[in-house]
Amino acid sequence: MAIKIKEVTRPPRNFQGQIFIWEVWLGLLVTFRHLFVNLWRHTLKAMGIKTEPGSVTIQYPEDPAVLGRRARTRHRLLKREDGTPRCTACLLCETICPAKCIRIVAEDSPDVIIEKRAKSFSIDLGLCVFCGYCAEACPVDAIHMDSSDVAITAYDRKDMIWNMAELLEGKKSPSIAQ
Amino acid sequence: MISVAWTAVKVIFAVATGLNIAGFLGWLERKQSAVLQDRIGANRAEIFGFRVLGFFHPIADALKMLTKEDYIPPFAHQPFYAMAPGISLGFGLLGLAALPFGGNITAFGHSVSLQPIQSPYGLLLVLGLLSLGVHGVVMAGYSSASNYGLIGGLRGASQMIAYEVCLATTLSSVAFVYGTLDLQQAVLWQGRLLFGFIPAWGIVLQPLGFLLFLTAAAAETKRTPFDLPEGESEIVGYHVEYSGMKFGMFLMTDFVESIVVSGLATALYLGGWQVPGLHLAGALGGLIMVLAFLAKVMLVLFLLMQIRWTLPRFRFDQLLDLGWKNILPLSLLNFLLTVWGVYLWRLR
Numbered sequence: 001m002a003i004k005i006k007e008v009t010r011p012p013r014n015f016q017g018q019i020f021i022w023e024v025w026l027g028l029l030v031t032f033r034h035l036f037v038n039l040w041r042h043t044l045k046a047m048g049i050k051t052e053p054g055s056v057t058i059q060y061p062e063d064p065a066v067l068g069r070r071a072r073t074r075h076r077l078l079k080r081e082d083g084t085p086r087c088t089a090c091l092l093c094e095t096i097c098p099a100k101c102i103r104i105v106a107e108d109s110p111d112v113i114i115e116k117r118a119k120s121f122s123i124d125l126g127l128c129v130f131c132g133y134c135a136e137a138c139p140v141d142a143i144h145m146d147s148s149d150v151a152i153t154a155y156d157r158k159d160m161i162w163n164m165a166e167l168l169e170g171k172k173s174p175s176i177a178q
Numbered sequence: 179m180i181s182v183a184w185t186a187v188k189v190i191f192a193v194a195t196g197l198n199i200a201g202f203l204g205w206l207e208r209k210q211s212a213v214l215q216d217r218i219g220a221n222r223a224e225i226f227g228f229r230v231l232g233f234f235h236p237i238a239d240a241l242k243m244l245t246k247e248d249y250i251p252p253f254a255h256q257p258f259y260a261m262a263p264g265i266s267l268g269f270g271l272l273g274l275a276a277l278p279f280g281g282n283i284t285a286f287g288h289s290v291s292l293q294p295i296q297s298p299y300g301l302l303l304v305l306g307l308l309s310l311g312v313h314g315v316v317m318a319g320y321s322s323a324s325n326y327g328l329i330g331g332l333r334g335a336s337q338m339i340a341y342e343v344c345l346a347t348t349l350s351s352v353a354f355v356y357g358t359l360d361l362q363q364a365v366l367w368q369g370r371l372l373f374g375f376i377p378a379w380g381i382v383l384q385p386l387g388f389l390l391f392l393t394a395a396a397a398e399t400k401r402t403p404f405d406l407p408e409g410e411s412e413i414v415g416y417h418v419e420y421s422g423m424k425f426g427m428f429l430m431t432d433f434v435e436s437i438v439v440s441g442l443a444t445a446l447y448l449g450g451w452q453v454p455g456l457h458l459a460g461a462l463g464g465l466i467m468v469l470a471f472l473a474k475v476m477l478v479l480f481l482l483m484q485i486r487w488t489l490p491r492f493r494f495d496q497l498l499d500l501g502w503k504n505i506l507p508l509s510l511l512n513f514l515l516t517v518w519g520v521y522l523w524r525l526r
Contacts, residue, residue, distance in 0.1 A: 027489060028484060031484060034213075034214045035210065035214040038216060042213070057217050
């Protein structure tokens with residue numbers, strides 16, 4: 001792509017800008033408008049009347065975190081129709097992982113068409129960098145990063161290592177909202 | 179002896195009022211900035227489950243400051259290092275005691291003055307105390323044996339000296355109008371009416387002077403947009419080596435000095451304790467005087483904070499340009515016009 005040059009003209013240094021007072025007044029008008037409009041909305045809300053919100057703040061532990069639809073959050077292992085994990089222990093995710101936080105032990109699957117399955121599958125979420133390569137590398141759509149869980153906490157580093165059952169079903173972290 | 183004790187009580191009362199307002203300002207600063215930036219502001223500190231709009235945060239701040247480690251850098255000049263915050267805060271608090279919180283009233287058979295320190299040179303006293311505050315800044319920067327602190331202190335000194343000149347020139351023109359340096363007399367002078375219905379407050383007689391005073395006062399008390407000596411977020415200030423309550427005292431100094439200059443603005447430009455159309459006397463009148471004075475002070479503080487959260491910080495050369503090349507000539511012009519005007523008025 002060719003590089004384009006955009007000419008930006010400086011605003012002229014005119015008398016109105018140089019005496020400050022007029023520009024300060026314009027700025028004060030903006031901040032006073034915000035102050036009084038927000039105060040009015042807070043007052044209406046306190047009286048129980050529905051209005052536009054007076055602030056954009058999300059009070060996180062009480063209110064749920066708002067995530068983008070494509071946000072990469074904690075991993076989730078997917079199941080087949082019959083409830084068995086989709087993972088075929090191909091080790092692609094373990095290989096591509098830049099943080100080396102995935103450990104998979106493979107075993108023979110009783111189903112000859114599937115051939116292989118994971119005996120154990122663990123992710124050390126304390127090491128994970130949430131790059132999303134594992135979900136991209138997976139050929140059988142077995143791992144997603146869409147659990148909408150961002151509050152992954154533990155009192156011990158060992159507890160940050162999630163095993164297959166936990167990755168399939170989810171686990172309750174010791175919550176900060178408690 | 180009794181009068182000395184009585185004065186001491188009044189001074190303590192003024193200082194306590196000032197400190198309480200300073201604590202309140204800590205809350206106001208957070209909440210006002212939050213609301214005008216579409217945020218909520220600090221609201222987590224609670225006592226027995228009560229949060230009261232984050233009102234307990236100043237208390238939590240004070241507790242944190244008091245319980246923090248008070249670290250003194252090993253190369254610091256120990257006595258100066260320990261004295262600096264005290265000098266800064268002490269002169270600010272003394273300035274509070276010279277403000278006219280109210281007039282002379284007769285209550286319960288006694289004649290009482292509601293101005294703690296009455297002096298025919300009250301204006302000079304407050305100005306002097308404000309300019310002594312700069313010693314704390316320079317001492318803090320110099321004694322902490324840190325180049326950043328030293329440069330911050332020097333920035334503070336040159337800024338405050340520059341704006342002190344503007345402040346004194348502006349205030350001399352308003353003192354010229356009232357014909358007195360006594361703050362109480364100045365407030366009494368403003369009790370009259372112009373053309374029978376406009377209160378003859380300083381802001382009506384000296385509109386340019388009020389603007390210049392407000393600007394110079396914001397610079398003198400190191401408030402944003404003139405907070406280069408400390409530079410909370412980007413540039414390192416004179417109190418970089420301070421921790422614990424000593425740092426807290428520097429923060430308090432800012433608030434206390436703002437209260438002092440707001441008190442000056444109220445006394446000289448906003449009619450002090452006067453309420454237009456009310457003749458105040460007696461115990462109830464005294465109460466109304468003090469409340470009116472404090473309400474006006476809070477109004478000026480509110481305006482100063484709004485300006486703080488509206489404007490970005492100046493660069494240092496711009497700051498000195500503004501002081502020496504713009505505000506000083508304007509205040510000299512204001513002084514000349516005032517002298518001329520007063521002369522013509524007296525000739526009438």
